[in-house]
Amino acid sequence: MLEMITFFFSGRRDIYHLRKEYDRIREHVDKGEDEQKRVALLRMLDQLEPNMVMLEEQNLSGGDTRKLKLYVRSSLLRIKGEMKHSGAQSAKTVR
Numbered sequence: 001m002l003e004m005i006t007f008f009f010s011g012r013r014d015i016y017h018l019r020k021e022y023d024r025i026r027e028h029v030d031k032g033e034d035e036q037k038r039v040a041l042l043r044m045l046d047q048l049e050p051n052m053v054m055l056e057e058q059n060l061s062g063g064d065t066r067k068l069k070l071y072v073r074s075s076l077l078r079i080k081g082e083m084k085h086s087g088a089q090s091a092k093t094v095r
Contacts, residue, residue, distance in 0.1 A: 015055045037086045
């Protein structure tokens, strides 16, 4: 029970949600049809992976943790935007 309480109040929950979001995006990109876009997005995700691992495994100071979380969150949003942009662009080419 104490582990659950420390999990919710330690900030690890944010890291857990970032990892889940990263994994969902990764699975979605893997199913992509456009080879060039998929490779570009996978490279972006591969560059983000060491930061995710650092957040999960190392005990960082509060400021460093916040900076890394912000960087990871903004990178995931940028990747999502690229996914939406590529989907809209491919829909235009089909028409």
